[in-house]
Amino acid sequence: SSYGYLLNAKVAPFIDLKVGNTYRFDQSDSSNSGHPLLFYYDPGKTTQFSTGVTTNGTPGSAGAYTQIVVSDTTPHILYYQCSVHGYMGNRIGVNSKTLQDISFVDSTGTAINFASNAFAIAQAVALG
Secondary structure, eight states: OOOOOEETTEESOOEEEETTOEEEEEOOSGGGTTOOEEEESSTTOSSEEOTTEEEESOTTSTTOEEEEEOOTTSOSEEEEEESSSTTOSEEEEEEOSSOOOOEEEOTTSOEEEGGGOHHHHHHHHHHO
16 A cells, blocks of 8 residues: 555554553544554455454544454454555554464455364465
8 A cells, every 4th residue: 555554653564462451543643534443354354353442533533543452362463454545554463372263364254264174274384
């Protein structure tokens, strides 16, 4: 995308989040108008992640923000993206000691469980 979110003086950086913390993305700056920040399981925004996520106000207006509460059930990999523009954000890594279901979301938004699919495990290693 030719757009990007500026976070801590970097455009669309990779973000590490810690379990037990709450992160608030301030979207009150007028440059956020028309760029609602949401979280997704995949960079192409096929499947939105909304557990523990709160939005407030309209991006670009006073008091606007998107907030996420990170828990042990938050996926280890998420993507923050503008809901209007493709690939405006980047990847989020969640530092959790809890192993979650070993599954991924394909480009159609379908969950693939690698534990029950030996071919998919080999394919994931080859593409990894």
